[in-house]
Amino acid sequence: MLMRHAETLAIQAGLRGTRLYTNKLMPSNIALYRSLGYAFEKETLHDHGTVAVHMVRSLAERAVD
Incomplete structure (x- = not known):
């Protein structure tokens, strides 16, 4: 529900x-976001060897509730 709300706010703000x-060590997060339509964009290395997985989702196909 929180992700859908954030997407609705983004659409209302005119974002595309x-x-x-999320952290690469959290595969359940990555799987959840993929199931919500997010796609892998890139990985970035942060302090102490932490790897962030960046994901994106187009809102073109989603209408405001």
């Missing part, structure tokens, strides 16, 4: 998509 990132 959303993006997020």
Whole structure:
């Protein structure tokens, strides 16, 4: 529900998509976001060897509720 709400706010603000990132060590997060329509964009290395997985989703196909 929270992700859908964020996407609705993005659409209302005139944005064409959303993006997020999660820790590579959290595969359940990555799977959840993929199931919601997010696609892998890139990985970035952060402090202490942490790897962030950046994901994006186009909102073109989603209408406002």
